[in-house]
Amino acid sequence: xxxxxxxxxxxxxxxxxxxxxxxxxxxxxxxxxxxxxxxxxxxxxxxxxxxxxxxxxxxxxxxxxxxxxxxxxxxxxxxxxxxxxxxxxxxxxxxxxxxxxxxxxxxxxxxxxxxxxxxxxxxxxxxxxxxxxxxxxxxxxxxxxxxxxxxxxxxxxxxxxxxxx
Numbered sequence: 001x002x003x004x005x006x007x008x009x010x011x012x013x014x015x016x017x018x019x020x021x022x023x024x025x026x027x028x029x030x031x032x033x034x035x036x037x038x039x040x041x042x043x044x045x046x047x048x049x050x051x052x053x054x055x056x057x058x059x060x061x062x063x064x065x066x067x068x069x070x071x072x073x074x075x076x077x078x079x080x081x082x083x084x085x086x087x088x089x090x091x092x093x094x095x096x097x098x099x100x101x102x103x104x105x106x107x108x109x110x111x112x113x114x115x116x117x118x119x120x121x122x123x124x125x126x127x128x129x130x131x132x133x134x135x136x137x138x139x140x141x142x143x144x145x146x147x148x149x150x151x152x153x154x155x156x157x158x159x160x161x162x163x164x165x
Contacts, residue, residue, distance in 0.1 A: 031056045098164055105157045112150035119143040 034042045034053040043056070085093075122143045130136040 094164060098161065101157055101161050101164075105154065105161070108150055108153045108157060112147065112154060115143070115147045115150050119147055 030045060032044050032046075032053045033056050034044060036042065036052075119140070122140055126136050127139070130139070
């Protein structure tokens with residue numbers, strides 16, 4: 001007994017497809033696997049006259065809609081028992097924060113200068129184990145990535161300092 005596969009699907013015209021999409025709901029068909037008396041297997045989306053049909057998949061209508069817009073969380077008043085900080089203490093904390101960020105910025109700028117120096121030296125020399133040019137390129141790329149990392153850190157610290165009051 002040989003099994004032959006044939007696919008018999010209804011052709012969908014562009015007009016039918018356009019009208020289905022315009023309604024916002026698309027109805028998909030059911031896929032059947034039918035076996036006739038001679039043992040031939042037929043996959044179809046029409047049950048038809050073939051016997052021994054089983055449902056392989058039944059697609060349910062797909063509904064499309066836009067999700068409702070997200071509402072921001074309501075602002076709540078600060079509870080009365082919430083700890084409060086007086087103005088002088090807050091100014092002191094802000095000053096400490098600025099001082100720490102300035103120190104981090106100075107350190108990061110030093111690291112950037114060192115990384116740039118290492119990159120310049122690394123590009124100028126080729127190590128003995130770098131007979132393969134790709135090894136040289138990989139090493140130089142790591143040095144470039146290090147420079148880029150320090151540049152991004154400096155930008156982030158400057159943004160943070162700009163946000164301070």
